[in-house]
Amino acid sequence: MADYSLEDKTLWLFDVDNTLILDVDHPTVFSDALNLWNRLLELEKTNAILTNVGRLSSRQIYNAVSGAGYSVDLDKTFSAGAAAAAYIANQQTGARCFVIGEGGAQEDFIVKGLDVTNNPPVDFVAIGADRGMTFAELNFATKMVKDGAGLICISGSRDYPGIYLGSEDVYIGERSIVAAIEDATGVEAVIVGKPLPEIFHATVELLGFSITDSVMVGDNPQSDIAGGRAAGMMTILVDRGKENIVPFDSGDLDKTPHMHVKSLDEIVKLF
């Protein structure tokens, strides 16, 4: 394995699902990830979280990860919903937003000062995965987009594994819900989440670091690696078994990690 002088890297961004824990519905800890996390803290590095989960708020992700044993700060936990809220707030302060997403994304939007509403007029329609979504909500979202609202896809998974109302299953993700609205309106959504390089830049900047100080650690070549690489960060891919990897669109982005390990304990040994 090539030496990438990890000692110099001060900001370590971690993916959540299938990297730190199995997933937010099954918060079983990966011990190699916890070992690396704790070693980095001993070395006085900054650890932060950048997840594509769009149906839960940053606070809910923080609860799942800290509950699994990771010592993490809420203000260093970034969800796709928070990224989407920041993206919209940058375009229009206090924008009126109709949000689908199991309540989590709504919380991130309110924290950003956006006006979450179920009534017209609507400036932006933002869609996260939502297993309780109704036809009325989907139809209202479509009508608002037809009337000129911007369409935002919070992260971009077509499906993902989870537990809902006690049922262990694979569920339709936000990308597929948004596809119905795109089809009905002819409007193309902006997908906010990994691998969009701007998300990595914004997160690193918000934490007060530079891209060259930073490392992205994740299990998914299409989101964590493609996006981190495109942003100019060092990237570490950990093998968790292909069957657990949620598919994302990463187009022509380079999905080759700078380092590829079977276990994050291999990284611990390099310090």
Ligand SMILES: [Mg+2]
């Ligand atoms: Mg993952």
